[in-house]
Amino acid sequence: MVVPAFGHEFKSKYFTLLDPNVTLINHGSYGTTPTCVIEKQMEQCKAAELYPDEYLNETAEENYKHQVKVLAEYLKIDWRNLALVVNATVGINTVLRSIKWDFSKDKVLFHSTSYGACGNTVKFLAEYYHLQYDVVEIEYPVEDDQLLAAFEEKLSTGEYRLCMFDMISSQPGVMLPHENLIKLCQKYSTMSLVDGAHAAGQVDLQFLDELHPDFLTTNLHKWLSVPKSCALLYVNPKHHATIQTTPVSWNYTAEGCQAIKDPKTAEEIEHNDHLMHNKFWFSGTVSYAAYFCVEEAIAFRKNICGGEEKIREYQWQVQKAAIEAITGVFGPGSKLMQNSTGTLTTPGLFNVSLPLDAKYSSIQQKLSTDFNFFRRFKAQCDVVARSKKAYAPFYFHGGDAWVRFSAQIFNEVQDYVVAAEIIKAIIMERLDEQLQLQK
Structure with a gap:
């Protein structure tokens, strides 16, 4: 069995129902189904x-x-x-x-x-x-x-x-x-x-x-x-x-x-x-x-993808490259959420911090502690992210801002560059709006 190369070409062949203009890096929320399975x-x-x-x-x-x-x-x-x-x-x-x-x-x-x-x-x-x-x-x-x-x-x-x-x-x-x-x-x-x-x-x-x-x-x-x-x-x-x-x-x-x-x-x-x-x-x-x-x-995963080991191998590969790309976009201080033994990440999910300037500290504190304020803030950001067809969930944990990304067999590293730039710009724009409201 010849396992096809994963990535964008694989997506265009086996996930034909996906909008080609969407940068899909939030597979973890709802899942994405191959066309042959939808046909079934x-x-x-x-x-x-x-x-x-x-x-x-x-x-x-x-x-x-x-x-x-x-x-x-x-x-x-x-x-x-x-x-x-x-x-x-x-x-x-x-x-x-x-x-x-x-x-x-x-x-x-x-x-x-x-x-x-x-x-x-x-x-x-x-x-x-x-x-x-x-x-x-x-x-x-x-x-x-x-x-x-x-x-x-x-x-x-x-x-x-x-x-x-x-x-x-x-x-x-x-x-x-x-x-x-x-x-x-x-x-x-x-x-x-x-x-x-x-x-x-x-x-x-x-x-x-x-x-x-x-x-x-x-x-x-x-x-x-x-x-x-x-x-x-x-x-x-x-x-x-x-x-x-x-x-x-x-x-x-x-x-x-x-x-x-x-x-x-x-x-x-x-x-x-x-x-x-x-x-x-x-x-x-x-x-x-x-x-x-x-x-x-299961037949798709076994016969088309080559089995779970092949799928996870690619997910780890694209995740490694994505982390480097995302931290580069998010800037100095951005890091992967990980412990000393490396047990926190999974093949398909990883979290990267978005460092915020000290001028946003009071807003950051409120976003971390006031759930309803955070929900309103996030809802505004999410509407824009979805309109730009590059959405990933962000949240505050331990006082810091984090974005959760998904790695799937149809992703390539460029997806994460595009999404990280869009998500960062949206969040920063909303933070600046809140800063103006405080004045």
């Missing part, structure tokens, strides 16, 4: 309309199971522990709202850089039902040992029933020592809920069948080339009986969804092996079009 999705949409009764009642279930098995084989994990859900946030909600909480005493631990939507799910349960929670404060760049120590200080108290943590955070876009965090949870008899929204397509997931966390969810549309929106939910077998779908539906009382305690016969064992499938393949009328493209997406 369109086929599925048409198939569903040809004869809905037949499609939903006779073909959908087996196709769903087939896609899960293909995915499991590719990721090298047990298909019986997997389900497809709409996105990682749904996966997190599915878990948190399936647990039989004792609201009088149960407590959840998560971290300050958790994805806001997932943190809000915990806060919802706290506000509506009085679930208790605590937060591990994290400021990057941080060493893995320091982060683990901060979690262990909390977990060692024995106060927490569940710990929710990222594999790869959104902002900052950095890797957490997730395998050691799983082990910490097990050490202190705390359930682990792993938010792997950015994991599939960036990180190997074989550890699921080795470490057996309680729960993990990961998007397939961000980095694994599946159409929007599709995610994987992993559930440890010991929780198959209690996990329920979002929404709760017919499957809640269906015979095939009830676990058999202490199964003894082969038939009873097989029944329990299919609980995840029976519960999740149908919870109401939905479009399966994205779900049924998993096999096509």
